[in-house]
Amino acid sequence: MKRIAIRRFPIQAVLVWAAALVVVPMPFTAIPWATLGPMYRSMLTPITAGIYAYIWMLECVWLGCRPRWLDRIIGLPGIYVLHGVLGTGALALVVYHQYVLPSFGPAKTTGEIAFWTLVGIVALALVMMAGWLDTLVPPLATVRSWLERVFRHEFTVWLHRIVLVAVVLACLHFNLVFYIKDLTAFIVTMDVTTGLVLAWYAWVKLRDRMFAARGKVVSARRVSNDIVEILVDCPAMHSWEYGDFVFLRLPRERGMHGSHPFSIANLPGEHGDAMRFAVRINGDFTERLYRTARAGMRVDVIGPFGMYERFIARHDAHAPIVVYAGGVGITPIIPTIMALSGTNRPVTVMYTAKRADDLLYADELRKWSASEAHTPHMQVGRWSKTELAEQITDGAIYLIAGPSGMIRDVRRMLLRHGVPGSRMFYEPFTR
Numbered sequence: 001m002k003r004i005a006i007r008r009f010p011i012q013a014v015l016v017w018a019a020a021l022v023v024v025p026m027p028f029t030a031i032p033w034a035t036l037g038p039m040y041r042s043m044l045t046p047i048t049a050g051i052y053a054y055i056w057m058l059e060c061v062w063l064g065c066r067p068r069w070l071d072r073i074i075g076l077p078g079i080y081v082l083h084g085v086l087g088t089g090a091l092a093l094v095v096y097h098q099y100v101l102p103s104f105g106p107a108k109t110t111g112e113i114a115f116w117t118l119v120g121i122v123a124l125a126l127v128m129m130a131g132w133l134d135t136l137v138p139p140l141a142t143v144r145s146w147l148e149r150v151f152r153h154e155f156t157v158w159l160h161r162i163v164l165v166a167v168v169l170a171c172l173h174f175n176l177v178f179y180i181k182d183l184t185a186f187i188v189t190m191d192v193t194t195g196l197v198l199a200w201y202a203w204v205k206l207r208d209r210m211f212a213a214r215g216k217v218v219s220a221r222r223v224s225n226d227i228v229e230i231l232v233d234c235p236a237m238h239s240w241e242y243g244d245f246v247f248l249r250l251p252r253e254r255g256m257h258g259s260h261p262f263s264i265a266n267l268p269g270e271h272g273d274a275m276r277f278a279v280r281i282n283g284d285f286t287e288r289l290y291r292t293a294r295a296g297m298r299v300d301v302i303g304p305f306g307m308y309e310r311f312i313a314r315h316d317a318h319a320p321i322v323v324y325a326g327g328v329g330i331t332p333i334i335p336t337i338m339a340l341s342g343t344n345r346p347v348t349v350m351y352t353a354k355r356a357d358d359l360l361y362a363d364e365l366r367k368w369s370a371s372e373a374h375t376p377h378m379q380v381g382r383w384s385k386t387e388l389a390e391q392i393t394d395g396a397i398y399l400i401a402g403p404s405g406m407i408r409d410v411r412r413m414l415l416r417h418g419v420p421g422s423r424m425f426y427e428p429f430t431r
């Protein structure tokens with residue numbers, strides 16, 4: 001069992017998940033187990049479930065700060081999945097905790113409001129934010145597209161911050177339960193941890209808003225009828241790893257104050273201090289950017305994030321690299337393959353786009369392929385399953401970049417051909 005898990009998932013990811021799910025909450029449960037009076041010992045299991053649920057909620061708040069060091073280990077999409085699983089798991093544990101342990105008076109009221117708030121947030125997040133659920137339950141996709149008229153992505157992200165209210169209410173709840181509030185060491189540990197997590201969250205949100213690196217658009221070029229390429233000069237951010245992405249926000253433009261992730265499509269120093277982005281219209285923010293991007297606009301840059309470079313460094317330096325890229329998904333790939341171009345390492349790129357206009361950086365790919373070790377295949381329209389499978393190479397590692405549907409299909413194909421999940425890296429651009 002353990003070998004299968006490690007083969008499918010990188011060992012680093014397995015350790016992070018084990019820490020988040022089991023190890024971090026464990027010390028918090030130790031005090032009630034050691035000190036709760038004999039009258040209440042039969043309730044230790046549901047109490048433990050409640051503590052685990054609460055710590056998982058705090059972990060969700062902390063993960064919402066997008067810790068950069070964790071992003072470098074499991075990637076931001078990995079952080080989002082962990083966040084989702086901890087939130088849903090917390091709800092399941094709270095259902096059990098509520099059902100088995102009745103409480104009374106203010107403890108009951110605060111506990112129940114916290115519970116229903118959590119139900120609402122998890123339902124909202126599962127329907128509106130967790131892409132994988134639509135594929136399992138297709139009618140949900142219809143519900144979501146209907147709800148998206150009101151609950152736009154940015155609004156949903158904003159709304160699900162109500163988890164902070166659920167955390168405060170749950171904290172009040174255990175402070176009011178008569179047999180728990182006498183466990184001073186437990187109450188102090190939990191309250192101090194809660195205070196620290198909430199303060200950290202507030203600080204990170206303030207920092208990203210007030211102290212993000214300041215940049216300026218130096219040029220904007222409409223490449224096709226839905227892709228704009230912009231160069232952003234940002235002297236405060238002169239280094240990043242290849243394949244990285246940053247969050248961009250335009251604080252002086254109407255409706256563009258929320259931050260959105262975009263891959264940096266060049267290596268540091270290639271355009272002076274500037275970062276190059278190719279942005280495709282997908283919703284409100286990207287549409288506005290496409291319509292209004294012009295030289296001189298102020299851009300706030302948060303990051304960098306990403307783990308292309310680290311993923312590649314974790315494997316044998318001579319391992320062939322096979323890239324499957326779709327549409328604008330080529331953006332992190334261009335700097336990645338350019339960075340490796342001096343190495344003579346075999347790199348194959350399978351690049352597809354819906355229209356000829358959308359085959360970005362085709363000239364750069366052709367120039368790059370001047371080396372014998374580099375093979376780019378580009379085409380308009382999807383590759384067949386056979387064409388994709390033909391690229392599977394002994395000992396290779398695989399980079400998959402593009403929309404989540406494409407990533408899912410390519411991953412399934414690779415898994416079916418026996419490629420271990422730990423040799424694949426993917427960063428879905430959208431659900």
Ligand SMILES: Cc1cc2nc3c(=O)[nH]c(=O)nc-3n(C[C@H](O)[C@H](O)[C@H](O)COP(=O)(O)OP(=O)(O)OC[C@H]3O[C@@H](n4cnc5c(N)ncnc54)[C@H](O)[C@@H]3O)c2cc1C
Pocket residue numbers: 076152153154245259260261262263264277278279280281282283284285286287328331332427428429430431
């Ligand atoms: C790591 C990464 C790198 C990306 N790089 C590029 C790129 O180089 N070029 C490009 O055109 N697009 C890129 N994207 C996709 C881009 O971030 C979304 O298209 C954009 O945020 C959509 O915002 P919107 O307001 O236009 O649409 P919305 O209607 O707000 O969102 C449409 C969809 O975009 C995704 N999305 C929106 N906001 C976020 C967010 N803050 N975090 C994660 N996903 C979000 C969601 O799946 C959402 O359902 C990248 C995404 C990720 C996760």
